[in-house]
Amino acid sequence: MQGLPLLSLAIWVPIVAGLAVLTTGSDRHAPVARVVALAGAVLGFLVTIPLYTGFQLSARGFQFIELKPWIETFRVNYHLGIDGISLLLILLNSFTTVLVVLAGWQIIQERVAQYLASFLFLSGFMNGVFSALDGLLFYVFFEATLIPMFVVIGIWGGPNRMYAAFKFFLYTLLGSLLALIALIYLYNVSGASFSLFDWYQVPLPLHAQILVFLALFAAFAVKVPMWPVHTWLPDAHVEAPTGGSVVLAAIMLKLGGYGFLRLSLPITPDASQHLAWFVIALSLIAVVYIGLVALVQSDMKKLIAYSSISHMGFVTLGIFIFNPLGMEGAVIQMVSHGFVSGALFLCVGVLYDRLHSREISDYGGVVNRMPVFAALFMLFAMANSGLPGTSGFVGEFMVVLGSVKASFWYAFAAATTLVFGAAYTLWMYKRVIFGAVGNPHVAQLKDINLREFLVLGLLALAVLWMGIYPKPFADVLHTSVDDLISHAMQTKIPAP
């Protein structure tokens, strides 16, 4: 087991599976494509499990290192390695991919092979982002995710899909190209190296750090997305097919948070602290203001999209208060949000597949026809509002505790989400699920089938596990987060 390049497998197994799926060609062979895709996704998940079992909890630094020269002119290396933060996100990603393949099983009937292949490619690329230790490799994977997602939104999306796909693509491209300039700048100042380890060590004066920080911020803030550059997300979510929304919310948004942890903090520690107030302010605006915006949405997907932005505000808040509790909370929150928002989008997908409407007002009394579904949906709604015993509670609570240490008012503002979050989620739940049967369409609803039950049930287990016994998740983070914080507290400004 030790000899296998596990990280390379985690990246390339889904990509190769995606190519295999593409070769099945037209929709006549759709059943084959589905089976191949499922096999690829499951295999992709299985190869990530040894990463967890073989992970050394107390070892500092990166593990499962792979290093090969790639582009010699630029001294770029194919350099992979993970710490606890990457590990959790890789597991989340590979797990979600299996669910997404299952979720699209019957719903997607057109160009099935291309649909499934897109998600497998995405999965491989995102594992690449989470395990890259070379700046250019990171960027290549980071950007490559745009292509499949653009195609997914554009082909299988809703009526306004082209607008949403273009907005998604151009917004994120602008941000990441600015980051590219920062990466090339770092390459030049670090003596022609793209290695993150070299970048962690290179001294930088404060003004240069601030510029680099802002350029990286442009890329990651758009991805997270932070207020005020969040406007692409509701559009993309509403128009994307269910699978697209799930991957977008569960994993793609994490690329931003992960980018802050892997690049921004260690490379520009002084600028990060210098501008922390700015990031915290934006995060709190996202938590409070976007929470209020979510309250008035009439479209379920839009509501969950805004709720995502608000919850991701917690992530950036946790990262930039610079204490271990907050940062661990941020990572836990990322993983939890992956489960919960993914599950909520799947729930909306279940309803949408039956009635082809996402409007809250078109539903009502669904519990009468779909009791099993209502029960699961209830669990996820509770998790989204941060009920203790669900995964949503753990991360938010840790971030709130962490921010009390920084300032009471941060914690005060952040804690309002426990009120607003509960308000918008449960109110939506009440209007959709409870009450009298709203209209004849609802009266004809059938409860979820085995496949849907399997997908939602797995997520429910994950949410409960993480809520009741978060230790396995937290344990892998301690060393990595301590390392990161201690590194981010050291100044990199060269002595005069």
Add this chain to the structure above:
Amino acid sequence: MDFILPLWPAFPELFLLFAVCVILVADLYVADENRIVTYGLTQAALFGCIVVTWVWATPSKVYTFSNMFVDDLMSDVLKLIVCVAVMVVLAYSRAYVAARGMFRGEFFALALFATLGMMIMISANHLLVLYLGLELMMLSLYSMVALQRDSALATEAAMKYFVLGALASGMLLYGMSMVYGATETLEITALADIIAEGSAITPVLIFGLVFVVAGLGFELGVVPFHMWVPDVYHGAPSSVTLFVSSAPKIAGFALIVRLLGQALGDDVLVAEWQQMLLIMAVLSIIIGNVTAIVQTNLKRMLAYSTISHMGFVLLGVLVGTDVGLGSAMFYIVVYVLMNVGAFGMILLLSRAGFEAENLDDFKGLNQRSPWYAFLMLLLMFSMTGIPPTVGFYAKLAVLQALLSGGFIAVAVIAILFSVIGAFYYLRVVRLMYFEAPVDNTPITPYTDVKVLMSLNGLAIIYFGIVPGPLMSLCLYSIQASL
């Protein structure tokens, strides 16, 4: 005879010249329905030229014809690329020109003469040789554009191309004469030596430099000398557009290296032409990308996209270092690869009596043929510069050179307008993937075109995953030749 010895550095050109003469004569004895023979001979000549270039390739610099001609690593690499590009272009063009009554000996002979001109430009070590090569190429290109005699659009394009091209050549020649006045030599290596001494740097030389740069601007088609590009690309038959937009750009790059990199590459002069190139490059990127957005004709859109790509090439050149030139060379090679693919796709979708040159003709291509749609998708993302396609590394190399030269603001501008550029490339993807087809005619290219087109598209992704060797080759050949 000593003054032309040794002869072997010029073997590729001599071989090609001999082959063209044979083809010209042989073509007289070929009946119209057997014109495929001429085509076969042309491809064989180009292939032979590749072999000759390969066999007599040398990593060192060898001068011949009394120092008027040079064979160095860069010239070998560029000649190989030119020959391969022309071969692919002709293969893509075969069905198209046959359907439009242009499948005649003239087409192939002109293409070969143009290729010969490019090869002479690439290997020139003397301003007059450079100029003669350029003229040989340009005159052949003018005639090729005008080959479709009954098309008013093509005739107009040829006229415009000729008038502006003649003006540009005049400027270049005028600039060269000024340079000669200031340095009393036309030999490129000698020029560099004399300028390095410093006494030749006079207002006359700078004056000449301005005209030389303007002439170069015309050849590459960068703002403000870009007016001919959209009209010629649009008006010429698509196969000729494909030809004009591919290999000659490589020769244009060689022109830049010989003139700006070698002859006028002294630090004092670099500071002069840097400013000029900077303005041209930035304006090209801005105007090219913004104007491309409103085009509905794909050929015009690609013309404006070419203008912006040439702006990027100039960005690499203007850094004035070997790394900069190396990145520009990599960019132009990648550009040719992408451009040949994109225009090849237009030819592939065209058929007798139908030109697939409007954007709407690409609607629903994914439903008509998922494979070609996928290849075009790769090409478009590559032109946008999204990894893992090779177009990304081209932009990366140029931006790296720019930042190492301290041009941060310029890099930011280039980036911003690349995002604008992304919009119109994505529009092609949108039409192919997100919309339903209007035209359901089956696409039935020849097998060789099928294979070549697939290789062309896959090369985009192959060099995107393994860009290292090509990058090193470009950088190394520039370093060995400067």
